[in-house]
Amino acid sequence: MHEPPGAPPRPSSTTIARVLARDRTCTFPGCTVAAFRCDVDHVVPPDPRAPGTDELVAAGNLIALCRHHHVVRARTGWRPALTAAGEVRWTAPSGHVYARARAQASGAPVSRSYASR
């Protein structure tokens, strides 16, 4: 590990697992690349001039993005926003907004544990 001093904090493996489980696929509109094949990218990128905070690497500031759309975002200026409901709203360079709803479970229950009372 060769992190420069003042490097932004990195998300924990638990946080990454939460983001991938929430998003299920790349969050770019229409993309179906499985989240486990994606990068985890910041919604609000770290400011290289300011020390990072833990909020930067909280699940609420992270989305799954495949390598291709990671590059598209960086080069073309698409901007994501993540709502509290897990919807990712992408603003295109043209100003149009495309909402990507929170991924739904595939039909199987996420958890089989039930309250005992």
Ligand SMILES: [Zn+2]
């Ligand atoms: Zn993608």
